[in-house]
Amino acid sequence: MNQEVSFYEVKKYKTGILNWILSTDHKRIGLLYLYSILAFFIVGVCLGLAMKLELIAPGKTIMEAQTYNAVFTFHGIIMIFLIIIPGLPAVFGNFLLPIMIGAKDVAFPKLNLLSWWIYVLGAVVALMSQFMGDGPPDTGWTFYAPYSFKTSTTMLPAIIGAFILGFSSILTGLNFIVTIHRMRAPGMTWLKMPLFPWSLYATGWIQLLSTPIVGITLLMVVAERTMNIGFFDPALGGDPVLYQHLFWIYSHPAVYIMILPAMGTISEIIPTFSQKTIFGYKAVVASTLLIAFVGYFVWGHHMYTAGMSDTAVWLFSLMTFLVAIPSAVKVFNWIATMYKGSINLKVPLYWALGFLFLFMVGGLTGLVLGAVATDVQVHDTAFVVAHFHFVMFGGVGTAFFGAMHYWFPKMYGKMYDESWAKVGFYTFIVGFLLLYMPMFWLGMYGMPRRYYDYLEQFHGGNIISSFGALVLVAGLAIIIINLVTSARKGKKAEKDPWHGKTLEWQVDSPPTLENFDTIPVVEKGPYEY
Amino acid sequence: MENEKHHIVPIKTYVYILIGLIALTFISIGVTHIELGEFTTAGALILASLKSWLVLSYFMHLKFDNVILRIFVALIVLVFAAVVAITFMDYMYR
Ligand SMILES: [Cu+2]
Numbered sequence: 001m002n003q004e005v006s007f008y009e010v011k012k013y014k015t016g017i018l019n020w021i022l023s024t025d026h027k028r029i030g031l032l033y034l035y036s037i038l039a040f041f042i043v044g045v046c047l048g049l050a051m052k053l054e055l056i057a058p059g060k061t062i063m064e065a066q067t068y069n070a071v072f073t074f075h076g077i078i079m080i081f082l083i084i085i086p087g088l089p090a091v092f093g094n095f096l097l098p099i100m101i102g103a104k105d106v107a108f109p110k111l112n113l114l115s116w117w118i119y120v121l122g123a124v125v126a127l128m129s130q131f132m133g134d135g136p137p138d139t140g141w142t143f144y145a146p147y148s149f150k151t152s153t154t155m156l157p158a159i160i161g162a163f164i165l166g167f168s169s170i171l172t173g174l175n176f177i178v179t180i181h182r183m184r185a186p187g188m189t190w191l192k193m194p195l196f197p198w199s200l201y202a203t204g205w206i207q208l209l210s211t212p213i214v215g216i217t218l219l220m221v222v223a224e225r226t227m228n229i230g231f232f233d234p235a236l237g238g239d240p241v242l243y244q245h246l247f248w249i250y251s252h253p254a255v256y257i258m259i260l261p262a263m264g265t266i267s268e269i270i271p272t273f274s275q276k277t278i279f280g281y282k283a284v285v286a287s288t289l290l291i292a293f294v295g296y297f298v299w300g301h302h303m304y305t306a307g308m309s310d311t312a313v314w315l316f317s318l319m320t321f322l323v324a325i326p327s328a329v330k331v332f333n334w335i336a337t338m339y340k341g342s343i344n345l346k347v348p349l350y351w352a353l354g355f356l357f358l359f360m361v362g363g364l365t366g367l368v369l370g371a372v373a374t375d376v377q378v379h380d381t382a383f384v385v386a387h388f389h390f391v392m393f394g395g396v397g398t399a400f401f402g403a404m405h406y407w408f409p410k411m412y413g414k415m416y417d418e419s420w421a422k423v424g425f426y427t428f429i430v431g432f433l434l435l436y437m438p439m440f441w442l443g444m445y446g447m448p449r450r451y452y453d454y455l456e457q458f459h460g461g462n463i464i465s466s467f468g469a470l471v472l473v474a475g476l477a478i479i480i481i482n483l484v485t486s487a488r489k490g491k492k493a494e495k496d497p498w499h500g501k502t503l504e505w506q507v508d509s510p511p512t513l514e515n516f517d518t519i520p521v522v523e524k525g526p527y528e529y
Numbered sequence: 530m531e532n533e534k535h536h537i538v539p540i541k542t543y544v545y546i547l548i549g550l551i552a553l554t555f556i557s558i559g560v561t562h563i564e565l566g567e568f569t570t571a572g573a574l575i576l577a578s579l580k581s582w583l584v585l586s587y588f589m590h591l592k593f594d595n596v597i598l599r600i601f602v603a604l605i606v607l608v609f610a611a612v613v614a615i616t617f618m619d620y621m622y623r
Contacts, residue, residue: 209605245616296608297615309622315615 006413006510024109027511030095031411032116033086038480040082040123045473047075052435052469055462058454068452069138070153074130076141077158081165082123084396085254088261089207090119090172092403093200095411097176099504100194102185102522104514107178115171118164126161129154140450142251143218145232145243149225156222163218166211169257173207176200185503187522191285194502194526195278198285199264202292206253206260210296214250217243241306248299256295258392260288262399263330266352269406270334272500273349274341277527280333287326287333294323301370305379313372320370327363331356346498347421351402354429358394362387365440380450383443386436394432401428401479408483409493413510416486424482427475434468502526536593546587553580 007027011019020028050071054061063071094112098105106112130136133154139147143162148155180201184193221243223229230236232243271278278284300308300316308316334356343349365387368374378384409415438461443449447458454462496505503522507515557576565572586592591599 209608241619245619249612249616293608296612300615300619308619311622312615312619315618 005512006508007513008510010513022113024105024113025513026094026098026105026109026112027411029112029116030091030093033090033094033119036116036120036123037083037086037091040078044075044078044083045476047071047078049469049473051075052466054452055454056466057462058456058459060452063452065452066135066138069450070130070136072450073137073140073158077126077137077162079392080141080254081126081162082119084258084392085165085169086119086172087258087396088265088400088403089176089200089203089257090115091400092196092265092407093172093176093261096407096504097179097197097200098183099507099511099515100197100502101180101183101188102503102516102520103179103183104516104519106175107182108175111171112175115168115175118171119168122161122164122166122168124161125157125164129157129161132157142247143221144247145221145224145240146234148221149233155225159218159221163215163222166215166218169207170211173204173211175204177204177208180204185520185522191282192522192525195267195281195284195288196261196264199260199267199288202288203257203260206257206292206295210250210253210257213246214254217246217250220246241303241308244303244306245299248302249296252299252302253292253295255391256292258396260291262355262396263288265399265403265406266334266355267330268500268502269348269352269402270337271527271529272406272498273344273346273352274338275344275499275529276337276341277525277529278333279336279339280329281525281527283329284333287329290326291323294319294326298323301375304372304375317370317372321367324363324367324370331360331363344498347416347418347425348402348406348498350422350425351398351405354425355395355398355402358390358398358432362390362392362395365390378443380448381443382439382447382449385449386439386443389436389439394436401425404483406498407504408486409497410504410509410511412487412490413493413508414486414488414490415493415497416490417482420478420482424475424479427471427478429475431468431470431472431475435465435472436468438462438465438468501528536590538587538590538593542587546583550580550583553583 007025010025013019013022020032023029023032050063051068054063054068054071094106135153137151137153137155137158139151139153139155143155143159148159180193180197220229220231224231224233224238228236230238232238232240234240267278267284298316298319300312301320304313304316334352365383368378369384369387405416405421442458442461442465445458447454447461493509495507495509498505503520504511506520553576557573560572560576561569585602591602
């Protein structure tokens, strides 16, 4: 086999598409995920925009109340289960993890392809809920009992779709754990491994250990709906709060499935663009593992007002405050890395800095929600929506775009237009702040979430927010169009355009089929400048 | 990897374990006929744990494999136990 050509040129089948959907190459699978996620992202954004247009004025604007319920449910299902949970691990983890640890592929390439197929199957099943029976689901993405087994809308495909998607996540996590344990290049000890693989390792354990819990919980709802078992139905001796426990035992750690790889990405971008080794490598590794571990015991902060015992509320609040510490350690280390570094202010660093600011707002407003007294005031209001969009979109989203702009030259062998990328970045940030900042204020003053209508006093804030949504969508369009045209027509990228030190910058752009001609021997730490 | 010893388990052991598992399954059906009151669930869970212990140690080779794997599994069981304990704490103090 010719080692000189890139993996794009290695073709087994005559029909172009089969080279993608039957490929076991980790790079092609990463790109398959990227394109699937991009397609769903466009749908999710359109649904979000539709909600914001509905809220531009009180009363009915463009849709009925029931349609609004269906739209926020579907927006949540798409954005959570189809986009940010697979997100960074499935796209950049697949493409880069083997290269960053000096391997030719993941440990189980066929299983890797299977997880993409399971992802597609789960997505199709979940989408079916929109076109079947008595109308699309209206429970919100959390499928809270008892409503999820009482509502007459088409719940089963959505729930079973989410169940199937869980397997995809479990298989990816398992694959990465084994790959990291068994396939690191000679000399790459645990403490010489770059931080993005470290974050994928911690994420893999969460995927492996928590996803089965939501799987079985979703099956319990299915059983409840079809056979009236009585797990969650008080009339049959069940307990609806038990559903919330089981759901959040998975779904809080799931937040770390999303944010840990984002933090890992930032830990790669900042040293490269500061041309300086990461400050406190071991502290960053330890904080990654601690977040993953403590993150298992904080789920109850979603349920302060659900009727839990006060003792449990107290304990969950304490644990939630504890998990903030390792996150703050990371923020401190990133800033200390930039201190006195030779800053090279390029587009990926823009996104990393955007991440720092937006994630900090998201994290600190999280403490408002973690403290019981203030949470009771803002529970289920627009404040919560603003908070988690700051963390999920402002945190994971910006890290995703940062990763996209950082590794783009490696993935496509092309450079993108930097000035358009900066225009896209600024438009995104302005739109983002206009969209979500007013929602903190609206929530503080009592505007509930998930209502298609509101009191006149909230009109001003909602107009700003809806206008921000339009700006944000314009920003996203600029970013995506710039990347797509650059992938086709951009000028050729060098091996190491940013002077990075991790292994992916030593292989060709785009990499060859087996990444390395000879497996490298690692002698230095990952960020020695 | 070169430095690994492969332990070969005789077929007989697997057959005994299989018979043990089937027997335990019948026992767990059997105990549902005895009136145990609030210990019904506990009984079912103890029998199920016994069965998973057999599967993990013999069929999944934990008994013969590297110690580190046993430590991993023990840690996972501990995390799981903590999660269950915290959930039940809510019910106990309500
Ligand atoms: Cu949470």
